[in-house]
Amino acid sequence: MSERPVLTLKRRPAAETPVPDTSGETAPVMRRRKTVVVAAAPDPRKQKKQAQKEAEKAAEAERKAAAKEERRRQWLLKNTRPVKQPKAPVRPPRPVRLMPVEDALEMLADCWPPLFSPELPLRLMKTGIREEMVVDITVRQLPVSVKQLRRCLRSLTRNEAYLKATVPGSIRYGLDGQPAGVVTEEEYLLSQLRLEKVLKRRD
Numbered sequence: 001m002s003e004r005p006v007l008t009l010k011r012r013p014a015a016e017t018p019v020p021d022t023s024g025e026t027a028p029v030m031r032r033r034k035t036v037v038v039a040a041a042p043d044p045r046k047q048k049k050q051a052q053k054e055a056e057k058a059a060e061a062e063r064k065a066a067a068k069e070e071r072r073r074q075w076l077l078k079n080t081r082p083v084k085q086p087k088a089p090v091r092p093p094r095p096v097r098l099m100p101v102e103d104a105l106e107m108l109a110d111c112w113p114p115l116f117s118p119e120l121p122l123r124l125m126k127t128g129i130r131e132e133m134v135v136d137i138t139v140r141q142l143p144v145s146v147k148q149l150r151r152c153l154r155s156l157t158r159n160e161a162y163l164k165a166t167v168p169g170s171i172r173y174g175l176d177g178q179p180a181g182v183v184t185e186e187e188y189l190l191s192q193l194r195l196e197k198v199l200k201r202r203d
Helices: 044-079 101-111 129-140 146-157 160-165 185-202
Strands: 017-020 026-029 171-173 179-182
Touching: 101 129, 101 146, 129 146, 146 160, 160 185
Parallel strands: none
Antiparallel strands: 017 026, 171 179
16 A cells, blocks of 8 residues: 655755856755745734723823813912902092071971970980971871981081080970980980081081
């Protein structure tokens, strides 16, 4: 039984082919076939992982840049001094325009003649008399408004003679012209403060 030939992937070396020499002699030369290398196709999983790593690196770099910018902004807010705005000039308060005492006495005398009279010295009014006047205006329909009443009373109670007459123990009078209390020490001190303001404004 004859022996089968063994198959192999190894290539046999090329036979030596004599090449003529210029000197007339022949020298053996080895000729080999070219080796062909086939490039394999890239693995899609490796490409996906590589792209994911690059995306993560880009996101990390962007996050660091944003954090750096935020730290810079916070530093500027902390160390930058605010620009001071020029303050507007403060206007002095306008002096209160008081009604003349004579006009105030005349208006009040038409409504409450037992207490007010232009011919008689100015008498001190009882504490809380304004509330009684407001009620009396509504009940009797007197020809004076609450605003006018307030102006009249302000003119009288800030009058220099009225404030000087406000001393402890002085008699106060009601709407009927009858005594209704006396000036207390606390009321006297308050009247002195008002008197100082009146004198300062007059000077």
